[in-house]
Amino acid sequence: MPAKETIKPVSEATGPMGESSPLKEISVRTVETTKRIDEPQRRSKVSIKGINAWFGSKQALKNINLEIEENAATAFMGPSGCGKTTLIRCLNRMHEMTPGAKANGQVILDGIDIYDKSIDPVVIKRRIGMVFQKPNPFPTMSIFDNVAAGLKLNGVKDKKLIKEIVEESLEGAGLWEEVKNELDKPGMGLSGGQQQRLCIARALAMQPEVLLMDEPTSALDPIASFKIEELVHQLKKHLTIIIVTHNMQQAARVADHAAFMYLGEMIEYGKTLQIFQYPKQELTEKFVSGKFG
Amino acid sequence: MLILVAFAVGEGALPIFSQEGFQFITGTDWNAVYGRESFGALPYIIGTLLSSAIAMAIGVPISLGIAIFVTEMAPHRISTPLSFVVELLAAVPSIIYGLWALFVFRFWIRDLIERPLYEHLSWIPFFDKTPFGLDIFTAGIVLSIMIIPIISSITREILRVVPNSQREAAYSLGATRWGTLRTAVFPYARSGILGASFLGLGRAIGETILVTMIIGNAIGPAAIPTTLFSQGQSLASLIANEFNEAASDLHLSALIGLGAILLLLSMVINIGARLMVSRMVKAVPGGRE
Numbered sequence: 001m002p003a004k005e006t007i008k009p010v011s012e013a014t015g016p017m018g019e020s021s022p023l024k025e026i027s028v029r030t031v032e033t034t035k036r037i038d039e040p041q042r043r044s045k046v047s048i049k050g051i052n053a054w055f056g057s058k059q060a061l062k063n064i065n066l067e068i069e070e071n072a073a074t075a076f077m078g079p080s081g082c083g084k085t086t087l088i089r090c091l092n093r094m095h096e097m098t099p100g101a102k103a104n105g106q107v108i109l110d111g112i113d114i115y116d117k118s119i120d121p122v123v124i125k126r127r128i129g130m131v132f133q134k135p136n137p138f139p140t141m142s143i144f145d146n147v148a149a150g151l152k153l154n155g156v157k158d159k160k161l162i163k164e165i166v167e168e169s170l171e172g173a174g175l176w177e178e179v180k181n182e183l184d185k186p187g188m189g190l191s192g193g194q195q196q197r198l199c200i201a202r203a204l205a206m207q208p209e210v211l212l213m214d215e216p217t218s219a220l221d222p223i224a225s226f227k228i229e230e231l232v233h234q235l236k237k238h239l240t241i242i243i244v245t246h247n248m249q250q251a252a253r254v255a256d257h258a259a260f261m262y263l264g265e266m267i268e269y270g271k272t273l274q275i276f277q278y279p280k281q282e283l284t285e286k287f288v289s290g291k292f293g
Numbered sequence: 294m295l296i297l298v299a300f301a302v303g304e305g306a307l308p309i310f311s312q313e314g315f316q317f318i319t320g321t322d323w324n325a326v327y328g329r330e331s332f333g334a335l336p337y338i339i340g341t342l343l344s345s346a347i348a349m350a351i352g353v354p355i356s357l358g359i360a361i362f363v364t365e366m367a368p369h370r371i372s373t374p375l376s377f378v379v380e381l382l383a384a385v386p387s388i389i390y391g392l393w394a395l396f397v398f399r400f401w402i403r404d405l406i407e408r409p410l411y412e413h414l415s416w417i418p419f420f421d422k423t424p425f426g427l428d429i430f431t432a433g434i435v436l437s438i439m440i441i442p443i444i445s446s447i448t449r450e451i452l453r454v455v456p457n458s459q460r461e462a463a464y465s466l467g468a469t470r471w472g473t474l475r476t477a478v479f480p481y482a483r484s485g486i487l488g489a490s491f492l493g494l495g496r497a498i499g500e501t502i503l504v505t506m507i508i509g510n511a512i513g514p515a516a517i518p519t520t521l522f523s524q525g526q527s528l529a530s531l532i533a534n535e536f537n538e539a540a541s542d543l544h545l546s547a548l549i550g551l552g553a554i555l556l557l558l559s560m561v562i563n564i565g566a567r568l569m570v571s572r573m574v575k576a577v578p579g580g581r582e
Contacts, residue, residue: 097464099369126467136458140480149476150466199462206466 045070045240046091046210051105053086053095060086061103062264068210068257073232073241075255075272077248079292083264084244088212091242092128093121109210126154129203130212134219135195137187137202143170144183146198150206165205173201174231193224200231211235213243217250229254248288252276260284302556305549312543317550321514325535325544332547334554336516340429340525341558343518344504345497347433348440352497353490355437356444363445364452365474376449383442391506394435399426399507402434407522422520425509429518429525432508436500440493447492451485452478484570491566495559498529505530528555 046068053061061083068074076084089095090103093114106113114124137146145152147166156162166183170176175197179190187198196216203211213232217225232241232254245251251258252272259269260283268275268284279285286292309317313332320333359379363372407424415421424430455478463477479486509524516526526534528551539545 092465094461094465122467122469125465130465132458132461134458136462138462138477138480153466153468153472153476
């Protein structure tokens with residue numbers, strides 16, 4: 001995934017910046033220079049190719065192209081309504097479950113297009129986990145059952161195996177030490193931040209390859225948010241993480257790559273450092289310097 | 294208000310309870326002839342409970358099915374008219390159901406359901422009686438039609454307020470539509486669905502005119518149903534049948550006594566339902582309701 005390819009969609013896009021050709025020239029040249037200082041190239045886990053999405057007749061995403069690196073964290077950022085949540089929901093085919101919503105294009109996960117007609121969206125969601133804005137544990141279930149829910153849904157019956165995976169997942173979500181003595185207590189009895197980590201554990205129990213996080217800290221206080229961010233650093237060692245955030249500091253703290261979106265278009269995508277320090281697009285520069293958004 | 298009613302009913306029923314004592318509840322005779330008066334309510338208690346149980350056994354699953362279909366499965370252009378039609382059923386006065394059942398529906402039930410059951414399954418005691426059409430079974434079925442709109446429309450609303458985040462949580466774990474219902478939707482809505490069912494049950498127990506028209510109006514020991522196809526009598530239907538022609542004060546008091554039992558029965562069911570619901574809600578800190 002050379003940086004040049006990464007930036008190509010931007011110049012192709014007919015966005016607010018698309019018509020200004022001098023800027024395009026500059027961005028291509030900058031890419032050539034940044035390429036040399038790139039660390040050794042890592043594998044692309046998810047390729048987003050020409051994704052368009054609609055709510056009814058309103059187009060929410062316009063021809064998005066993006067390569068997501070394996071075992072790294074990628075942040076989608078942008079002002080409210082820019083389509084970042086819609087985009088992340090397109091990556092596990094959750095978007096189309098909203099009445100009236102549809103999407104087309106390709107999302108290629110390890111060589112398989114998840115929008116292919118032969119693919120069952122249910123199976124895709126087992127490989128791509130998701131964590132939502134508001135913690136949403138199942139209210140009638142205990143902590144243990146919450147984490148085991150996905151396994152049970154997919155027909156895992158082996159109690160010993162379930163127990164092992166639940167423990168592993170809670171450890172993975174940094175919650176084990178806090179709840180190991182009260183696994184049979186209701187999940188709703190936990191604090192907001194713990195609930196969100198419970199939801200992360202629930203997603204981890206499915207042993208996903210990609211974890212989508214849709215503004216996972218927007219409903220949490222700063223300390224709980226910090227813990228989630230720490231967790232992202234841990235998890236990305238073995239997991240491809242895509243995180244939506246409207247919080248630029250958070251993107252800067254957790255993400256290796258960042259994508260800036262505006263009005264349903266991908267404005268700029270690159271290494272987080274580059275996006276924040278040397279943005280190529282004027283809009284990105286305005287956003288990261290806090291002039292709007 | 295409830296206290297006033299309970300007081301009036303209790304006072305009216307006092308003579309019969311002092312005359313018959315506990316016999317009034319456990320007895321089976323019903324004789325209003327002057328001088329040989331004897332009143333026992335047991336057959337009608339059984340008739341009430343049995344017809345309501347049949348109504349629930351048929352009505353609740355169908356109502357759940359309708360509510361699930363409307364909220365979780367059907368596309369909008371089907372679900373809206375369908376729920377409208379089901380709700381329209383709730384607006385039909387029960388006497389209309391009664392007339393329809395009396396003149397049309399009971400023959401369908403007799404010929405299409407009861408006869409085949411009798412012919413093939415009469416070795417099961419439930420079905421061992423030549424069906425006639427005006428019996429407890431028919432009453433239960435027609436009652437179920439009457440309670441389906443109530444239960445299904447309340448259940449529909451309850452399913453509708455299950456937050457989408459719950460459904461998405463299940464879907465994101467790779468749940469199928471059924472898995473999502475089972476894991477996310479039902480547990481969240483179960484206390485509400487239970488409440489809806491008990492509301493339907495309350496309606497079925499108290500329903501008078503419809504039952505009077507089709508339950509067969511048996512009296513005395515003969516009103517103890519030995520099969521599902523027996524003619525029976527419910528508390529409410531007996532009151533309706535005899536209230537106008539109550540021959541003596543004691544007869545009148547006996548009918549009011551039936552009312553007292555009916556009131557008690559509905560209260561017990563209602564309070565029982567409340568307790569069940571609140572215990573479920575307590576199991577869920579932060580749960581709704």
